[in-house]
Structure formats: C-alpha cells, structure tokens
Amino acid sequence: MKLASIYEDADENTPRGADLEAQVQVEPNALGLAAGVKVRVPLQINGVQRADPHGDGTKVHLHLPATLPQGAVLRLRGLGGTTKGGQDVAAGDLYVRIEIMEKVAPPRWPLWLGALATAGAAIAALASLLT
Numbered sequence: 372m373k374l375a376s377i378y379e380d381a382d383e384n385t386p387r388g389a390d391l392e393a394q395v396q397v398e399p400n401a402l403g404l405a406a407g408v409k410v411r412v413p414l415q416i417n418g419v420q421r422a423d424p425h426g427d428g429t430k431v432h433l434h435l436p437a438t439l440p441q442g443a444v445l446r447l448r449g450l451g452g453t454t455k456g457g458q459d460v461a462a463g464d465l466y467v468r469i470e471i472m473e474k475v476a477p478p479r480w481p482l483w484l485g486a487l488a489t490a491g492a493a494i495a496a497l498a499s500l501l502t
Contacts, residue, residue, distance in 0.1 A: 385460075385461055386455050386458070386460040386461070387451075387455070387460055387461045387462070387463045388419070388422075388451055388452030388453045388454055388455055388460050388461065388462050388463040389419050389451060389452035389455070389463050390451045390452070390463040390464045390465070390466065391416045391417070391419060391421055391450075391451045391452055391463065391464075391465050391466070392416070392465075392466045392467075392468070393412045393413070393416055393465065393466070393467050393468070394467070394468040394470060395410040395411065395412065395467055395468070395469060395470065396410075396470045396471075396472050397410060397433075397435065397469060397470070397471060397472065398471075398472055399471055399472065399473075399474055401435060402435050402436065402437050402438075402439055402471070403435070403436060403437025403438075404434075404435070407432050407433055407434040407435070408432075408433055408435065409427075409430045409431065409432050409433075410430070410431055410433055410467075411429045411430060411431075412429060412430075412431045412465070412467065413429055414428065414429060419452040419454075420452065420453055420454065421450060421451055421452060421453065421462075421465060422449060422450050422451065422452075422453050422462035422465075424449065424450070424462075431447065431450065431465075431467070433445065433467070433469075435469065439469060439471070441469075441470070441471050442468060442469070442470065443468070443469045444466050444467065444468050444469070445466070445467045445469065446464050446465075446466055447464060447465040447466075447467060448464050449461075449462045449464070450462060450464065450465035451463030451464045451465045
C-alpha cells in the first residue's frame with residue numbers, strides 16, 4: 372500500500388483511493404491541547420478500507436485549535452481509502468467532521484430536597500439529645 376505524502380502535491384496521474392468522510396465527537400476540553408487528542412474512526416467506512424499508516428487501528432490523532440467551530444471539517448491527507456478497482460493505490464483523504472459535545476452541568480438538587488436533608492439532620496440531633 373502506498374500512502375500519500377502530506378508534504379508533496381498530489382500527482383494527478385497517480386491513482387488514489389476514495390476520499391472518505393467520518394464524524395467524531397470531542398469534549399470541549401480537548402480543544403487547544405498541545406498533545407492533541409485521539410478519536411475513534413472506523414477502519415472501514417461504507418465498506419471501504421481506510422489507511423492506517425501508524426498502526427493505530429481505529430484511533431486517529433488530531434490537533435484541534437482552541438477556537439474550532441462546531442461542525443468544522445478537517446482534511447486528513449492520505450488517511451482515506453487504499454484501493455481502487457481492487458488494486459492497492461495511494462490513499463485518498465479522510466474528511467473528519469468535528470462535533471463538540473455540550474458541557475453538561477452537574478445536577479442541581481431541588482431546594483426542598485436540601486431543606487429536607489437539613490430538617491432530617493436537625494431531627495437526628497434532637498433525638499440524640501433525648502437519648
């Protein structure tokens with residue numbers, strides 16, 4: 372299998388595999404990390420085998436800017452399909468749509484539940500004084 376180089380322009384005469392699309396979800400705190408983040412992208416997309424040059428299987432390493440907008444699409448050159456017409460060819464590109472997950476606020480206790488807990492503690496303290 373021949374992989375496309377990210378440092379050279381693609382040769383228009385060289386057959387390339389299919390360009391593939393995938394969607395991944397990332398936590399908001401994954402944006403802007405110097406070390407990047409690993410996300411899961413299947414090795415088979417719509418029945419087409421994608422390139423895995425680093426042997427990471429379903430993991431793809433991304434460096435996401437801190438200001439990445441919701442739904443942004445990243446082009447990962449040379450990580451797309453690896454065959455064309457049953458022949459091994461230079462890998463196409465993988466287009467990854469990034470879905471930034473919403474921050475989930477911690478659950479807030481209803482006020483009456485807090486009052487009930489306080490009343491329960493007061494009753495327990497009173498009971499211990501009577502015993």
